[in-house]
Amino acid sequence: MDKYTIIQMDCLEAMQTLEPESVDLVFADPPYWMRTSGVLKRVEGTDYNGCNDRWDNTFNSFEDYATFTRSWLTQAKRLLKKNGSIWVIGSMQCIFTIGNALQELGYWLINDVIWWKNNPTPNMMGSRLCNSHETLIWAVKDEKAKFTFHYKTAKELNRDTVSESEYLQGIRKQMGSVWRFPVCGGGERIKDEAGNKLHSTQKPIALLHRIINICTNPGDTVLDPFSGTFTTGAAAITSGRTFIGIEKEAKYCEYGLKRLQSCQINIGPIEEALYDVKPQKVTIPDLIANRYLYSEECLFLKSGHAKGTLLGNGKIKLANGEICDIHKGAALACGSKAARLNGFHTWYVMRGNSLISLNKIREEMRSNS
Numbered sequence: 001m002d003k004y005t006i007i008q009m010d011c012l013e014a015m016q017t018l019e020p021e022s023v024d025l026v027f028a029d030p031p032y033w034m035r036t037s038g039v040l041k042r043v044e045g046t047d048y049n050g051c052n053d054r055w056d057n058t059f060n061s062f063e064d065y066a067t068f069t070r071s072w073l074t075q076a077k078r079l080l081k082k083n084g085s086i087w088v089i090g091s092m093q094c095i096f097t098i099g100n101a102l103q104e105l106g107y108w109l110i111n112d113v114i115w116w117k118n119n120p121t122p123n124m125m126g127s128r129l130c131n132s133h134e135t136l137i138w139a140v141k142d143e144k145a146k147f148t149f150h151y152k153t154a155k156e157l158n159r160d161t162v163s164e165s166e167y168l169q170g171i172r173k174q175m176g177s178v179w180r181f182p183v184c185g186g187g188e189r190i191k192d193e194a195g196n197k198l199h200s201t202q203k204p205i206a207l208l209h210r211i212i213n214i215c216t217n218p219g220d221t222v223l224d225p226f227s228g229t230f231t232t233g234a235a236a237i238t239s240g241r242t243f244i245g246i247e248k249e250a251k252y253c254e255y256g257l258k259r260l261q262s263c264q265i266n267i268g269p270i271e272e273a274l275y276d277v278k279p280q281k282v283t284i285p286d287l288i289a290n291r292y293l294y295s296e297e298c299l300f301l302k303s304g305h306a307k308g309t310l311l312g313n314g315k316i317k318l319a320n321g322e323i324c325d326i327h328k329g330a331a332l333a334c335g336s337k338a339a340r341l342n343g344f345h346t347w348y349v350m351r352g353n354s355l356i357s358l359n360k361i362r363e364e365m366r367s368n369s
């Protein structure tokens with residue numbers, strides 16, 4: 001398959017032409033159905049050009065919008081692989097309808113995420129709160145889906161709850177569900193021939209880069225049924241994923257093609273999900289067979305107290321004669337309330353005049369193999 005495919009068509013039609021269970025991630029930024037009318041003025045009197053586009057105003061009623069939402073979400077479910085993910089972004093005007101439809105259709109919700117905008121459009125009239133966020137919903141096809149989630153990659157990408165100086169010191173924290181990004185602007189904002197912004201709702205590429213890299217693997221296929229300026233495509237291609245983008249407006253497809261043609265693949269440890277590669281499995285018998293540990297050698301606690309003897313089958317014999325695995329033995333030797341402790345971290349052996357943990361010995365074998 002090509003790195004990307006652009007389909008200029010209504011997504012309800014286009015999605016029917018795609019193979020079932022062929023997509024690893026759907027990202028969708030559907031029409032908001034803003035229902036705005038009249039001209040909005042900035043404080044200084046100039047017109048504010050928000051989202052008042054033709055493509056956003058084609059619905060006649062709630063039922064009309066809900067039917068449209070159920071239709072494309074039904075197709076998305078058909079196209080997703082069994083362990084695939086869907087992310088949908090929306091504002092207060094549409095996100096509740098979308099969330100309702102997802103649940104009605106049997107999707108299983110994983111998270112809702114708040115995109116907290118650093119630089120939201122102010123509430124011009126001062127007549128209500130400044131609307132400074134959008135909501136994203138992450139869902140999978142059903143409760144049993146074994147979806148991709150690169151937990152440690154997400155930790156690396158998390159700058160929302162880690163200050164610059166903490167990050168430089170190597171501090172990483174679990175990614176939360178409130179994400180801070182500026183609204184797309186400056187050089188990132190795509191302009192038309194007249195120098196005006198091409199699209200009223202272009203999303204920041206950093207937002208898409210984050211979603212794609214925590215929820216897919218290199219080579220996976222990403223589908224966006226409402227591509228707009230093809231931000232999802234740009235993030236997918238630069239991250240080494242394959243992309244299918246649907247968009248009904250010819251002009252957006254034309255600019256989208258140029259954008260995707262100019263994308264440079266940029267793959268590092270984040271894009272390859274290297275932080276999430278599981279370490280090689282090494283057992284106690286493996287360590288004995290490879291002469292990193294020895295049958296009948298003494299096992300110590302960190303305090304230096306000898307509390308057991310390692311047996312040739314990888315079990316431990318405690319001072320009272322009880323034979324068990326190293327994890328149960330660790331809990332018994334430490335007098336822990338827990339039935340098991342991590343034996344690799346609890347037990348030490350003597351090498352030269354120093355105690356060295358079984359975990360360190362295991363790392364040594366991993367790095368040598």
Ligand SMILES: C[S@@+](CC[C@H](N)C(=O)[O-])C[C@H]1O[C@@H](n2cnc3c(N)ncnc32)[C@H](O)[C@@H]1O
Nearest residue numbers: 010011029055202203226227228229231247248
């Ligand atoms: C909210 S915008 C997406 C913006 C995009 N995420 C970006 O970063 O540029 C929604 C887009 O969906 C397109 N659209 C609306 N209804 C559609 C439909 N039924 N089929 C295909 N595209 C549609 C609109 O033309 C619009 O560009």
